[in-house]
Amino acid sequence: MKRDYLRVFDFNKEEFLFLIKRAIELKSGKDYLKCPLIGKSIGMIFEKPSTRTRISFEVAIYQLGGHPVYLSPKDLQLSRGETIKDTAQVLSRYLNAVVIRTFSHNTIEEFAKWSDVPVINALTDLHHPCQAMADIMTILEKKGKIEGIKIAYIGDGNNVANSLIEASALAGLKINIATPHGFEPLEESVEKAKDLTEINLLNEPLEAVLDADVIYTDVWLSMGEERNAYKKEKFKNFQVNSDLIRHAKADAIVMHCLPAHRGEEITDEVLDGTQSVVLDQAENRLHTEKAILEFLLSL
Numbered sequence: 001m002k003r004d005y006l007r008v009f010d011f012n013k014e015e016f017l018f019l020i021k022r023a024i025e026l027k028s029g030k031d032y033l034k035c036p037l038i039g040k041s042i043g044m045i046f047e048k049p050s051t052r053t054r055i056s057f058e059v060a061i062y063q064l065g066g067h068p069v070y071l072s073p074k075d076l077q078l079s080r081g082e083t084i085k086d087t088a089q090v091l092s093r094y095l096n097a098v099v100i101r102t103f104s105h106n107t108i109e110e111f112a113k114w115s116d117v118p119v120i121n122a123l124t125d126l127h128h129p130c131q132a133m134a135d136i137m138t139i140l141e142k143k144g145k146i147e148g149i150k151i152a153y154i155g156d157g158n159n160v161a162n163s164l165i166e167a168s169a170l171a172g173l174k175i176n177i178a179t180p181h182g183f184e185p186l187e188e189s190v191e192k193a194k195d196l197t198e199i200n201l202l203n204e205p206l207e208a209v210l211d212a213d214v215i216y217t218d219v220w221l222s223m224g225e226e227r228n229a230y231k232k233e234k235f236k237n238f239q240v241n242s243d244l245i246r247h248a249k250a251d252a253i254v255m256h257c258l259p260a261h262r263g264e265e266i267t268d269e270v271l272d273g274t275q276s277v278v279l280d281q282a283e284n285r286l287h288t289e290k291a292i293l294e295f296l297l298s299l
């Protein structure tokens with residue numbers, strides 16, 4: 001039976017933690033020449049721009065011995081009205097898995113429903129589960145543990161926040177989320193997370209960062225929201241800057257999924273500062289994606 005990774009909660013706690021450990025092994029160079037994807041072709045449909053996700057998936061597939069097939073949406077018959085159902089069923093006859101970045105989460109759910117091969121979410125408006133796995137791996141590397149670690153997420157309750165909440169819940173991290181009123185994360189993710197960990201929804205960045213081990217932020221306007229410039233006004237007190245981070249633990253790390261809008265949600269000083277781990281975080285996308293591909297294609 002094929003499995004998909006559309007949101008973090010598609011894996012259980014044991015699977016999620018196993019994949020992070022496996023990613024750390026792969027990063028160390030273990031099994032570099034094992035090539036579990038030899039003879040396999042993985043489709044990559046990206047309906048939004050991407051630097052990290054697209055390149056890291058393409059390189060991950062190549063390093064595992066597989067063949068990445070980049071499918072520009074404008075070149076597919078989808079752009080001329082072919083249905084998701086027909087596209088998913090046909091691509092299942094050629095490909096061994098499909099990685100998709102799209103707008104509505106319903107689109108990827110519909111694709112996965114009709115696909116006979118695993119579908120991996122490379123970001124939708126609601127979830128960014130591959131990012132969240134790399135985030136928890138980075139925290140484990142930097143802090144040496146994940147149990148009991150406290151994250152403060154400051155900013156928009158968006159796709160990155162929803163997946164970080166689900167990942168924190170599975171991995172056993174505590175999480176404070178500070179958003180302006182009306183920009184809270186997905187209620188369903190929060191409610192399920194509450195059964196597994198301590199999660200606090202707040203409206204004050206300062207309250208959220210007190211005693212935090214990790215400070216995390218993301219853009220105020222996600223892809224597709226560029227016209228909602230009015231939103232920015234609501235976030236002006238939610239910038240991650242040096243005044244804010246000094247209220248967290250002295251050894252707190254600063255994370256951002258990137259790309260950053262420097263001077264908006266985060267200052268240059270903090271993004272480029274000694275507490276920032278954003279480049280290791282970006283690198284870990286490669287290792288976690290290898291672990292996910294290896295796992296889903298071995299089932």
Ligand code: CP
Pocket residue numbers: 049050051052053054123131257258259
């Ligand atoms: N963090 C992330 O997903 O980056 P890209 O949009 O560049 O893929």
Ligand code: NVA
Pocket residue numbers: 123158159160218219221222223257258259
């Ligand atoms: N929230 C951002 C994440 C980009 C990786 C977006 O959806 O544009």
